[in-house]
Amino acid sequence: MLECKNINSFYGKAHILNDLCMSVDAGTVVSLLGRNGAGKTTTIKSIMQMVVPKTGQVTFLDRDITGWPPHKVARMGLGYVPEERRIFTDLTILENLEVGRQPARDGSIEWTIEMLFEIFPNLKERRNNRGKELSGGEQQMLTIARTLMGNPKLLLLDEPSEGIAPVIVEQMAETILNLKAQGVTVLISEQNLHFARIVADRAVIIESGSLKFDGTFLDLDAQPEIQGAYLSV
Amino acid sequence: MSLLIAQFLTGLANAAALFLVASGLSLIFGVTRIVNFAHGSFYMLGAFIGYSLMQVLPGFFGFWSSVLLAGIAVGLIGVIVEMFVLRPIYKAPELFQLVATFGVILVIQDLTLMTWGAVDVLGPRVPGLKGVVRILGEPVPQYDLALIAITPFVLFALWYLITKTRVGILVRAATQDREMVGALGVNQAWLFTGVFFLGAALAGLGGAIQLPKGGADLLMDFNILAAIFVVVVIGGMGSLPGAYLAAVLISVLNVFGVSYIPQSTLVLMFVVMAVVLMVKPFGLLGREEVAGEHGQVGEPERPFKPAGKKGRIIVAALLLLLALLPVFGSSFAMVLVTDIIIFCLFAASLHFILGLGGLVSFGHAAYFGGGAYVAALLVSSAGTPMELAFLLAPLGACLAAVIIGWLCIRLTGVYFAMLTMAFAQLLWSLVYQWDEFTGGDDGLVDIWPSPWLAETEAYYYLTLIVGVGGIILLRHTAHTPFGYALRASRDSSRQAEATGIHTKRVQWAAFAFAGSMAGLAGALFVFSKGSIFPTELEIARSFDALIVVFLGGVKTLSGAVVGGATLELVKDYLTRFEYWRLILGVLIIVIVILAPDGIVGSLRKLGERTGLLREAEVSK
Amino acid sequence: MTDVLKTDGLSKSFGGIRAVHNVNFTVAEGELLALIGPNGAGKTTCFNMLMGQLKPTSGKVYLHGEDLAGLAPREIWRKGVGRTFQITGTYQSMTVIENVQMALISHHKRLFSILKYAHKLYRDEAMSLLELVGMADQAERHCAILAYGDLKRLELAIALCNHPRLLLMDEPTAGMAPKERIGLMQLTTDIVKNRKISVLFTEHDMDVVFTHAHRIMVLNRGELIANGTSEEIRNDARVQEVYLGGGHLFEKDEDQINA
Structure with a gap:
């Protein structure tokens, strides 16, 4: 469904992604693992073309999207959930959801506000509250719901468990499994191996912007040296 | 009724x-x-x-x-x-x-x-x-x-x-x-x-x-600019009902002003603004968060150290060349270089607060023109000797900056920028309307230096010594604890406050210092021209300095100096054409698009790319 | 042991919404005290009141018995309270050592000096602080290009410039990899032990909290709901409900491994 071929991305002069190759198959949940600074966020931003790779190709649904403006990438069916949440704090929950709304494309689930409120009951209760009045966990839920309003075929989640209470992390895991059951493909960047193991089918490990491991968690368990070298657990 | x-x-x-x-x-x-x-x-x-x-x-x-x-x-x-x-x-x-x-x-x-x-x-x-x-x-x-x-x-x-x-x-x-x-x-x-x-x-x-x-x-373009900035600031940035309220307030007061106190119509709206902002710092219906911070412009500036040996030699050689100008240059060249140095000092003083402090002042002309008017008024109204008037000019500008700074520093971002501009306009309208004292539109004339400085050559040396001295003083201060505290307040006011730095006080002091240096430039200016008009206090004059600092490159003081020299030279050349504004405007737009780091910044990057300059370290 | 810090009925409301309500606690000398709780529970609000960034709606903060009411952050700092931030607040335009020198200049009250060059002042003192946190080899690097973990260590060095008696650390290990987290907390533990500093910190990583904190307080919806040792907190039913969760993550994890 999504494929990165030898992408090289830079921040200013800093070379972050180094000939990175990876792919995501339709209907699966893939976790992108690696320690801080390994290039996880840059990978996600490079897929969204918020950081445009200098060389290499990103293809989505067999189309080369490299160099496209991010809004066209989003309209192709890629849904981006940023690490820092970036909800619109002055807008109400309903207005936040409205910003994310895009017409459905063939083959994607068509999300309605009611469906999202079923998954995120907290948001329903507070639908007329402004973003800044929400707790951290609620904000995290809102970013996901907002992106789902665009009816994405593939959801890119950047470190959803970072900086939130353990009890919310559990809810988050349930939500992701729930989404998967509904047929949404997910690429999730994580540092938390426990979390990744629960939600994902496959692990992709990167270090210094290059692929180091690609396989199931069973494969990963069979290679403890990989975990030691790249995940600092 | x-x-x-x-x-x-x-x-x-x-x-x-x-x-x-x-x-x-x-x-x-x-x-x-x-x-x-x-x-x-x-x-x-x-x-x-x-x-x-x-x-x-x-x-x-x-x-x-x-x-x-x-x-x-x-x-x-x-x-x-x-x-x-x-x-x-x-x-x-x-x-x-x-x-x-x-x-x-x-x-x-x-x-x-x-x-x-x-x-x-x-x-x-x-x-x-x-x-x-x-x-x-x-x-x-x-x-x-x-x-x-x-x-x-x-x-x-x-x-x-x-x-x-x-x-x-x-x-x-x-x-x-x-x-x-x-x-x-x-x-x-x-x-x-x-x-x-x-x-x-x-x-x-x-x-x-x-x-x-x-x-x-x-x-009418410039005439309404100050008024709409005042309206937006009084109403509160981003608030439509606020803008309406403020527009009504200003317009109604203006009508009453014309009828009852016709001498101060222009001043009135700025007084209203100052009062409103003292009571409600973010305008009638504005909210704090939309205004922004005194931030740094663009990517973080690089650490800097006082110039090394090579840098000092280059500067010394350049100064020597300037010192010898009267020997080989025409008096026209001396007048031109005098203008350039004065303008560079003015721009450098703005750079001090804008570049190092992140304080974007839209009204820096208040201190340049203010200093000039202080000197001119002392000479024309009080018969003060030129030397004393010259020394009192920066002090007068400093006083203005202390007062205006005290009112403005409490605000940040766009509010700060607009408020500084409004106060500059306040000063301008005072000078413009109080004509029995300031000469109004006709300005003050016959403000010449003392006989020993009257020759072009003598005044050229005075400008060279005082002007360059001022720029060097600004540069020196940037490297002292005071300059560092100013940068620290800009980089992270939170951290600065949490480590004992009274950021507002540091910024206030910097604002006053920059104001005095602009006043010094103003004093040099008034005696070199022999006259002063309200145009030196106008928005356009503030913008000149602002443009120069940005065009030259906001990250370094040399940017302000190079930008100042360039603009003054280009203007000198262009003003012989009828539509020089058009050419200058297009030129500015082209530079902005092609050299987004400013002249000095872009030259530096070009030098690094071609290997002429050592590259800065980049993160892995 | 004497109390370094004591709060008395600390409360804060924002426009009628109670962010922190009637919080009472003490920090003893040499103690590492953790403050945990869900996002939005009021931890940062609490911190900001202790440091003077926010004025309490009611209640008092005492430092060594002295009421801190009405003091600005910089004044509280001068009384010997250091702080590190959740999102680092270093001076991006300066080098690493200049960041430390800046704090030292402030500590020695020479902020308005315009005679000497700043980068020559207190270099040795700054260098020894950088050595302490293991950043000496990076002293001349540009702060804007440091790795995140290094910024956190630099902030620690800055916080030590005024020989604090109390250190407030807001999520000191947020955004760091697990190994770095342990390293930074170990470093902190050693420093405070040697210098007899008390520490109050907030944290989301339960490994860090349970390993390093002498005592733990739990904040929920602005109120303290628990205060005790690691063991007590782990077994507290209310804490499990509002914050720690049922530990499903780890259970499922084990199931998978067993399968």
């Missing part, structure tokens, strides 16, 4: 145009984060285009169609500006875009001059609304009543658009985080263009709708 009501109604009618223009400015700023200096130019274009249309479209409907068409035409001009000038530089440091809009002002000024000529035109009376209505016995023009009725509808329509429609939601979302809006599938480029269209169209409407009450002339 009836007179009061009639005057109140006149004020309410005058508020219409002001509100339209100010709400457009507020809207554009909200989404694009650009303080559109060219907004006054859009207003002027609206007036001229509306006037021309009214000549061909007759009757009641002709008038109103002309107003609408003028709005649409100016909106489309706004779209052109957005697409060809601003779009290429959205990624550049935010305040850099200011400079581009200033280039647009210059271009529009000359294009208007070319099209309509240098005549003031009077607006037509509106067919069907030419009469007056008697209210409590006082005559009130029918057109005024029409304006009073229309404005609330415009306000409501805008409010509805922003709060209730999808477009409005997207606009508000983009105000906060444009990149995220793009990542959610919204084509933000068109959103920006749309907002620019609407904002410019509102300014154009404002220009056209005031024609029957005023007219159109070539000065």
Whole structure:
């Protein structure tokens, strides 16, 4: 469904992604693992073309999207959930959801506000509250719901468990499994191996912007040296 | 009583145009984060285009169609500006875009001059609304009543658009985080263009709708600029009802001012603004968070150290060359270099607070012109010897900066910028209107240096020593604990406050210091010209310094100096052409687009790329 | 042991919404005290009141018995309270050592000096602080290009410039990899032990909290709901409900491994 071929991305002069190759198959949940600074966020931003790779190709649904403006990438069916949440704090929950709304494309689930409120009951209760009045966990839920309003075929989640209470992390895991059951493909960047193991089918490990491991968690368990070298657990 | 009501109604009618223009400015700023200096130019274009249309479209409907068409035409001009000038530089440091809009002002000024000529035109009376209505016995023009009725509808329509429609939601979302809006599938480029269209169209409407009450002339772009900034600041950035309230307040007070205290009409609105901001620092209906911080412009500046041996040798060689200028150069060259050094000192003093402190002052001319006026007034009114007047000028400027700084430093970001500009305008209007003391528009003349400095050569050396000395002092201060504390307050005021630095006090002191150095430049200026006029206090003069600092490169003091020298030289050359503003404006826009790091910054990057300079370390 | 810090009925409302309500606690000398709780529970609000960034709606903060009411952050700092931030607040335009020198200049009250060059002042003192946190080899690097973990260590060095008696650390290990987290907390533990500094910190990583904190307080919806040792907190039913969760993550994890 999504494929990165030898992408090289830079921040200013800093070379972050180094000939990175990876792919995501339709209907699966893939976790992108690696320690801080390994290039996880840059990978996600490079897929969204918020950081445009200098060389290499990103293809989505067999189309080369490299160099496209991010809004066209989003309209192709890629849904981006940023690490820092970036909800619109002055807008109400309903207005936040409205910003994310895009017409459905063939083959994607068509999300309605009611469906999202079923998954995120907290948001329903507070639908007329402004973003800044929400707790951290609620904000995290809102970013996901907002992106789902665009009816994405593939959801890119950047470190959803970072900086939130353990009890919310559990809810988050349930939500992701729930989404998967509904047929949404997910690429999730994580540092938390426990979390990744629960939600994902496959692990992709990167270090210094290059692929180091690609396989199931069973494969990963069979290679403890990989975990030691790249995940600092 | 009836007179009061009639005057109140006149004020309410005058508020219409002001509100339209100010709400457009507020809207554009909200989404694009650009303080559109060219907004006054859009207003002027609206007036001229509306006037021309009214000549061909007759009757009641002709008038109103002309107003609408003028709005649409100016909106489309706004779209052109957005697409060809601003779009290429959205990624550049935010305040850099200011400079581009200033280039647009210059271009529009000359294009208007070319099209309509240098005549003031009077607006037509509106067919069907030419009469007056008697209210409590006082005559009130029918057109005024029409304006009073229309404005609330415009306000409501805008409010509805922003709060209730999808477009409005997207606009508000983009105000906060444009990149995220793009990542959610919204084509933000068109959103920006749309907002620019609407904002410019509102300014154009404002220009056209005031024609029957005023007219159109070539000065109206700058004349309204200060007023709309005041309205936006008083109302609260980004608040439409606030802009309406403030427009009404200013206009009504202005009408009363004209009737009862005609000597201080210009000063009045700034006094109102100062009072409002002292009570409500973010305007009547404004909120704190939209104003922004005293941030750094663009990527973090690199650490710097006092110049090494090589740097010192180059500077010393350059100074030696300047010192020998009287030997081989003409007196014309000496006058030119005198002008350049004075301007460089002025720009360098602005760089001190803007570059190191992140304090973007839009009103630095207050201290340059202020210093010059202090010296000139001491000589002309008190018969003070030139030497003493020269020394007191920076002190006078310092005093002004201490007072104005105390009022402004409490605010941040755009509020700070606009407030500094408003105070500069306050000073300008004082000088302009208090003519028995300051000479008003005629300025003060015959302010010559003492005999021992009267020769061009002697004054050239004075300028060289004092001017360059001032620049070196500014540079030295940047490297002292005080300069570091100023940078620390800019980089992270939170950390600075948490480690014992009284950031506001540091910024205040820096503001006063920069003000005195600008005053010193002003003193050099007044005795080199022998005269002083209110133009030295104008917005345009503040913008000159601002442009120079940005064009030269905001990251280094050398940027301000190189930029100052370049602009002064280019101006000296260009002013021999009739449409020099057009050329200068285009030049500024081109530099902004091609060299977004400023002249010095871009040269440095070029040097690094070609291997001539050592590359800065980059993170892995 | 004497109390370094004591709060008395500390409360804060924002426009009628109670962010922090009637919080009472003490920090003893040499103690590492953790403050945990869900996002929005009021931890940062609490911190900001202790440091003077926010004025309490009611209640008092005492430092060594002295009421801190009405003091600005910089004045509280001068009384010997250091702070590190959740999102680092270093001076991006300066080098690493200049960041430390800046704080030392402030500590020695020479902020308005314009005679000497700043980068020559207190270099040795700054260098020894950088050595302490293991950043000496990066002293001349540009702060804007440091790795995140290094910024956190630099902030620690800055916080030590005024020989604090109390250190407030807001999520000191947020955004760091697990190994770095342990390293930074170990470093902190050693420093405070040697210098007899008390520490109050907030944290989301339960490994860090349970390993390093002497005592733990739990904040929920603005109120303290628990205060005790690691063991007590782990077994507290209310804490499990509102914050720690049922530990499903780890259970499922084990199931998978067993499968």
